[in-house]
Amino acid sequence: MPQLELFSTSPVSRKDAGAYYTPDHVVWSLVRWAVRSEADLMLDPACGDGRFISSHAHSIGVERDRQAAAVAKQRSPLSRVHSGDFFDWAAITSERFDCAAGNPPFIRYQTFSGEVRERAFRLSAKLGADFTGLTASWAPFLVVTASLLRLGGRMAFVVPAAIGHAPYAAPLLEYLIGNFATVQIVAVREKFFPELSEDCWLLYADGHGGATEEIRFSVVDWFALSAEPPRQAASVPVAEWRRTWNRRLRPYLLNDSIRRIYQSIAIRQDSRAFGDLATIGIGYVSGANRFFHLRPSEADFWRIPEDYLQPTVRNGKVLPDRELTVDTIRAWLRRDQPMMLLRVPKTAQLPRSVANYLATEQGRRARQAYKCRMRHPWYSVPDVKVPDFFLTYMSGRAPSLVRNSASATCTNALHAVRVHREGDVDLILRRWSSPFVRLSCELEGHPLGGGMLKLEPREAARIVLPCTEKISTDALIEIDEGASVMRAWRHYPMERWN
Numbered sequence: 245m246p247q248l249e250l251f252s253t254s255p256v257s258r259k260d261a262g263a264y265y266t267p268d269h270v271v272w273s274l275v276r277w278a279v280r281s282e283a284d285l286m287l288d289p290a291c292g293d294g295r296f297i298s299s300h301a302h303s304i305g306v307e308r309d310r311q312a313a314a315v316a317k318q319r320s321p322l323s324r325v326h327s328g329d330f331f332d333w334a335a336i337t338s339e340r341f342d343c344a345a346g347n348p349p350f351i352r353y354q355t356f357s358g359e360v361r362e363r364a365f366r367l368s369a370k371l372g373a374d375f376t377g378l379t380a381s382w383a384p385f386l387v388v389t390a391s392l393l394r395l396g397g398r399m400a401f402v403v404p405a406a407i408g409h410a411p412y413a414a415p416l417l418e419y420l421i422g423n424f425a426t427v428q429i430v431a432v433r434e435k436f437f438p439e440l441s442e443d444c445w446l447l448y449a450d451g452h453g454g455a456t457e458e459i460r461f462s463v464v465d466w467f468a469l470s471a472e473p474p475r476q477a478a479s480v481p482v483a484e485w486r487r488t489w490n491r492r493l494r495p496y497l498l499n500d501s502i503r504r505i506y507q508s509i510a511i512r513q514d515s516r517a518f519g520d521l522a523t524i525g526i527g528y529v530s531g532a533n534r535f536f537h538l539r540p541s542e543a544d545f546w547r548i549p550e551d552y553l554q555p556t557v558r559n560g561k562v563l564p565d566r567e568l569t570v571d572t573i574r575a576w577l578r579r580d581q582p583m584m585l586l587r588v589p590k591t592a593q594l595p596r597s598v599a600n601y602l603a604t605e606q607g608r609r610a611r612q613a614y615k616c617r618m619r620h621p622w623y624s625v626p627d628v629k630v631p632d633f634f635l636t637y638m639s640g641r642a643p644s645l646v647r648n649s650a651s652a653t654c655t656n657a658l659h660a661v662r663v664h665r666e667g668d669v670d671l672i673l674r675r676w677s678s679p680f681v682r683l684s685c686e687l688e689g690h691p692l693g694g695g696m697l698k699l700e701p702r703e704a705a706r707i708v709l710p711c712t713e714k715i716s717t718d719a720l721i722e723i724d725e726g727a728s729v730m731r732a733w734r735h736y737p738m739e740r741w742n
């Protein structure tokens with residue numbers, strides 16, 4: 245049955261509803277593992293077109309999309325299907341289940357909002373899982389589903405690979421290890437949903453009412469039909485996951501040897517966290533880029549005084565490899581690039597030329613822009629820093645750290661890095677260009693889809709800068725291999741590696 249033609253839902257609303265349906269071999273495998281007897285009552289909390297419940301008639305499906313719920317009813321006539329919000333239903337149902345299986349909706353925090361989210365967070369908090377506002381829908385879905393299981397019950401779900409790195413996944417995993425005798429995560433490199441940027445992994449939790457001190461973690465290139473989760477699994481001690489790896493599972497994609505070498509170097513006394521040496525923050529937001537970024541020819545035309553213009557880097561693509569120099573800026577100026585930020589201090593007595601520029605039609609439009617309306621005065625761009633380094637935070641092969649020798653500033657397309665002590669600029673530069681730091685960026689950052697690695701400021705602060713001279717060549721070779729492994733997991737194309 246062609247799954248998507250069944251619904252009138254457009255691609256956009258499908259994305260907003262987190263409505264991507266699971267391939268048959270995955271459905272079969274998860275249901276076969278979860279259901280141990282014909283009499284078992286199974287729950288799918290977000291049953292879509294009913295593909296999980298139709299594999300086991302003694303089941304209940306919940307689905308918010310009315311049309312999808314109707315298809316589910318047709319497809320699995322012996323199952324019961326509730327049309328409505330899962331959290332609404334979960335708050336009042338007295339049903340309890342032997343098992344649960346499915347694929348919860350992945351609705352990002354930006355769109356997971358309103359009453360549904362309120363209810364999801366309230367129910368989860370009552371169960372002891374406190375989620376922050378940055379949580380995507382699937383995490384509370386799984387906590388609340390788990391709470392509806394009988395003693396000894398189990399659940400098997402498709403989960404976003406964010407379970408391996410997102411801070412909001414930690415309360416979910418804490419909940420699972422506190423409420424199940426075994427918890428196994430299967431990292432799958434092959435994409436279940438090629439049209440989605442996010443990878444999916446699998447979760448198996450068994451023995452509801454128990455607790456465990458380990459997370460079993462399997463790493464596979466692809467997932468083959470199987471009634472059991474992969475037998476081969478590393479045992480991740482919960483204490484190590486919490487303390488050493490900041491409650492992330494991604495480091496366990498590496499083999500033991502690489503992980504141990506990495507950790508032994510990271511804890512050396514002379515290794516430093518980037519955040520101990522520097523403050524990493526975002527660049528400024530002008531609110532009206534075209535207006536605030538002038539070409540030299542425009543600045544000349546309006547006779548803007550030099551004091552009111554600051555050279556700026558508007559994106560990572562224009563940055564040289566290691567150092568931004570005055571010569572680079574001169575070259576930009578010669579090409580008449582729009583790279584002069586109009587920088588007007590809040591309290592400045594406006595020179596007539598600047599006042600004229602602000603009064604142009606373009607200026608009148610700029611002051612209507614949301615960010616400009618929200619600040620006073622509207623023309624004074626806040627948080628303009630002249631950092632010691634620029635750091636790219638959406639990277640292909642690896643993030644670049646570029647020294648700022650040109651007193652330039654940068655927009656929020658880059659991170660602005662300011663060292664705490666002047667003397668550390670050279671130390672940071674020397675240490676940055678090591679395979680160890682590349683691996684550290686992979687472990688502290690997170691995949692963004694399309695082969696890209698993203699580094700939030702708090703993630704960048706955790707990057708470890710070791711004393712490279714003290715690392716053996718053998719260790720560096722393994723570390724380098726580790727960085728390649730992590731790049732492969734974020735689908736960075738092999739052919740670009742050289």
Ligand SMILES: C[S@@+](CC[C@H](N)C(=O)[O-])C[C@H]1O[C@@H](n2cnc3c(N)ncnc32)[C@H](O)[C@@H]1O
Pocket residue numbers: 261262263264265266288289290291292293294295296306307308309312328329330331346347348349350360
């Ligand atoms: C990823 S799809 C999975 C469907 C099916 N379980 C499968 O794996 O093929 C998620 C489903 O959750 C539904 N959904 C989203 N929010 C919901 C909510 N609050 N309550 C119930 N269902 C919801 C969507 O309409 C969508 O059909």
